[in-house]
Amino acid sequence: MNASLRDLRQHVDQTPPPPLDVEGIIARGDARLRRRRAALAAGSASLAVAAIVAVAALPSSDPTSGPPAETPSPSITETPAPTGVRPLTYTDDYTVGPDLDIHWYMKSIQYGDRTIRPGIDATALDLTDDGVVMVAPDGGIHFSDGRTTEKIGETTILEGQSWAEWGVKTSPAGSLATWFTPEGPERSLVVYDTHQRKVLAEVPRPDCVPDHCSLSAVVGDRVYYEWLHVAGPRATTRLKVLDVPTETVSETDAGTLSADLRFHPRGFVKGDNYSTGEVVNQDVNDEAVYFVPRGSTLELQRVVRTTGADIDGDGEGDGPVVYGYGGFDATGRRLNLQLPAGYTPAENAYVLFQWLDDDRFAVMAGATHGSGNFGIDGWPGYGDILVCDIVRERCTLAAPGPDPGVTGSDDDAQFRLVPHLTLPN
Amino acid sequence: MVVLRQPDHEAFSEFASARSASLFRTAYLVIGDYQLAQDLVQESLVKAYVAWPRIRDVTKAEAYTRRIIVTTCISWRRRRSFSERPANDLPDVGVVDPTTLLPEQGELWAAVRHLPPKQRAAVVLRFCEDLSQAQVAELMGCSVGSVKRHTSLALGKLRAEMGVRFSPPFVDEQAVTP
Numbered sequence: 001m002n003a004s005l006r007d008l009r010q011h012v013d014q015t016p017p018p019p020l021d022v023e024g025i026i027a028r029g030d031a032r033l034r035r036r037r038a039a040l041a042a043g044s045a046s047l048a049v050a051a052i053v054a055v056a057a058l059p060s061s062d063p064t065s066g067p068p069a070e071t072p073s074p075s076i077t078e079t080p081a082p083t084g085v086r087p088l089t090y091t092d093d094y095t096v097g098p099d100l101d102i103h104w105y106m107k108s109i110q111y112g113d114r115t116i117r118p119g120i121d122a123t124a125l126d127l128t129d130d131g132v133v134m135v136a137p138d139g140g141i142h143f144s145d146g147r148t149t150e151k152i153g154e155t156t157i158l159e160g161q162s163w164a165e166w167g168v169k170t171s172p173a174g175s176l177a178t179w180f181t182p183e184g185p186e187r188s189l190v191v192y193d194t195h196q197r198k199v200l201a202e203v204p205r206p207d208c209v210p211d212h213c214s215l216s217a218v219v220g221d222r223v224y225y226e227w228l229h230v231a232g233p234r235a236t237t238r239l240k241v242l243d244v245p246t247e248t249v250s251e252t253d254a255g256t257l258s259a260d261l262r263f264h265p266r267g268f269v270k271g272d273n274y275s276t277g278e279v280v281n282q283d284v285n286d287e288a289v290y291f292v293p294r295g296s297t298l299e300l301q302r303v304v305r306t307t308g309a310d311i312d313g314d315g316e317g318d319g320p321v322v323y324g325y326g327g328f329d330a331t332g333r334r335l336n337l338q339l340p341a342g343y344t345p346a347e348n349a350y351v352l353f354q355w356l357d358d359d360r361f362a363v364m365a366g367a368t369h370g371s372g373n374f375g376i377d378g379w380p381g382y383g384d385i386l387v388c389d390i391v392r393e394r395c396t397l398a399a400p401g402p403d404p405g406v407t408g409s410d411d412d413a414q415f416r417l418v419p420h421l422t423l424p425n
Numbered sequence: 426m427v428v429l430r431q432p433d434h435e436a437f438s439e440f441a442s443a444r445s446a447s448l449f450r451t452a453y454l455v456i457g458d459y460q461l462a463q464d465l466v467q468e469s470l471v472k473a474y475v476a477w478p479r480i481r482d483v484t485k486a487e488a489y490t491r492r493i494i495v496t497t498c499i500s501w502r503r504r505r506s507f508s509e510r511p512a513n514d515l516p517d518v519g520v521v522d523p524t525t526l527l528p529e530q531g532e533l534w535a536a537v538r539h540l541p542p543k544q545r546a547a548v549v550l551r552f553c554e555d556l557s558q559a560q561v562a563e564l565m566g567c568s569v570g571s572v573k574r575h576t577s578l579a580l581g582k583l584r585a586e587m588g589v590r591f592s593p594p595f596v597d598e599q600a601v602t603p
Contacts, residue, residue, distance in 0.1 A: 003587070006552060008534065012553070015453065017446040026474060029475050
């Protein structure tokens with residue numbers, strides 16, 4: 001007897017569906033919502049110095065192992081972060097390398113209600129669901145889960161570039177960190193799982209000389225990267241994708257990447273039409289995701305067109321740029337983000353740097369990327385971090401910007417360092 | 426004080442109860458295992474419940490949940506592949522699967538279950554659920570071109586495995602070169 005796929009449908013139709021435990025589903029859903037609330041509360045608590053001090057002074061929930069109240073607080077608290085929720089992360093506590101190069105000595109990093117003390121020079125910060133990823137000036141890739149910091153790999157940093165622009169990439173959600181190993185015949189693309197603490201995939205890529213390959217995005221368990229193919233005088237950029245489970249690399253296109261990104265919740269669709277709009281996530285390689293205050297709301301900003309006018313007279317069109325505002329979340333819901341009541345927003349744009357969970361993301365005022373300068377001191381609101389909730393349709397001031405200190409040159413500015421965005425260099 | 430919006434229990438319960446059979450059918454077809462399909466429906470409904478305040482148009486809730494089912498299934502299978510070794514024969518499941526009561530489809534069912542997750546999802550959604558290529562692309566979160574490719578590859582594998590015992594559907598996908 002021949003079998004057809006349509007017969008399978010009949011086959012399954014005759015199968016009695018199992019009973020559904022709706023109450024159990026609701027209970028599990030409520031538990032997830034409670035974990036989100038707990039994470040939210042923990043993140044808010046971390047922003048109040050008094051609360052941090054109080055938490056540090058409290059004994060652990062386990063009376064047999066907790067330190068006495070008078071014991072100096074450890075470098076971290078023991079509150080575990082709920083799975084899938086990333087604590088708000090930033091640092092104002094660092095020293096700059098004496099050569100003012102891309103060396104930032106990370107004295108401490110605020111990680112939700114924890115304080116991580118990596119104590120290493122880093123050129124950039126990034127996050128996975130499990131902790132903080134840092135890259136040292138020598139190309140060493142380090143990971144800290146808040147308890148220990150360990151080296152997990154090595155890459156090459158091009159002179160004059162920061163790693164975040166090309167070399168190491170994490171995803172807005174999940175545990176994967178990817179990078180290209182140092183240049184040479186053994187060069188490969190590595191995919192590391194910070195939860196399992198092991199390399200999941202390592203694919204030889206000897207053709208990826210440092211300035212010929214750049215990581216584009218990690219979407220689910222697919223790693224997209226661009227490869228500059230040079231053939232004689234012609235050079236063309238091709239988009240490749242590594243399927244991590246099968247460790248296979250294939251050529252793909254921007255449309256496929258866009259379709260892949262569209263489905264994932266931690267991203268936006270720019271424009272007036274969800275179906276035809278541009279999909280963006282938090283990546284910095286092509287363009288960071290900017291929001292701008294407009295009245296009482298924070299609006300997603302997009303470039304509509306450039307007029308091409310040659311303002312600086314160098315023979316090339318350089319502006320002005322015509323901007324549009326507004327967009328959608330990944331489910332097609334139009335973004336409506338109310339600014340905090342009574343809050344005076346910064347004049348500069350706010351840049352997305354972190355998703356806390358599927359509903360909440362963090363933006364910082366005054367940040368730019370790629371220019372090597374996060375802003376100029378003295379601007380009101382500079383460095384403010386807002387956490388915006390798509391469902392609640394509002395943003396809250398999660399961490400006021402650092403004290404700008406003395407006014408003067410950019411060198412005197414008090415930077416705030418956040419994950420994912422290119423650090424000043 | 427931060428308050429996350431609470432889902433509407435009554436509306437969600439009504440939706441879940443009314444559509445569970447349909448959702449289970451999709452889950453069963455894409456994952457190919459009765460017990461796992463149960464788990465898949467439960468997990469997908471939990472995700473839908475958490476997202477419920479965002480779903481303003483309840484008429485789209487089923488499509489949204491079905492999309493969660495498909496992508497969660499693909500994700501599960503991919504993750505399982507990290508720790509599972511490939512095998513020629515699928516192990517027997519410990520739970521009684523009511524579909525084993527229809528043995529004449531067993532060979533095709535087994536062949537479909539052996540397909541990679543995206544290929545299986547594409548082929549069962551297209552030919553068992555009778556969805557259009559665009560609808561399948563929407564559910565899988567990929568392009569129509571990808572759906573065509575996955576479907577073509579899947580049909581090719583089924584033909585190779587079953588030979589003349591497989592009656593292929595007469596559709597455009599068969600002509601697509603992978």
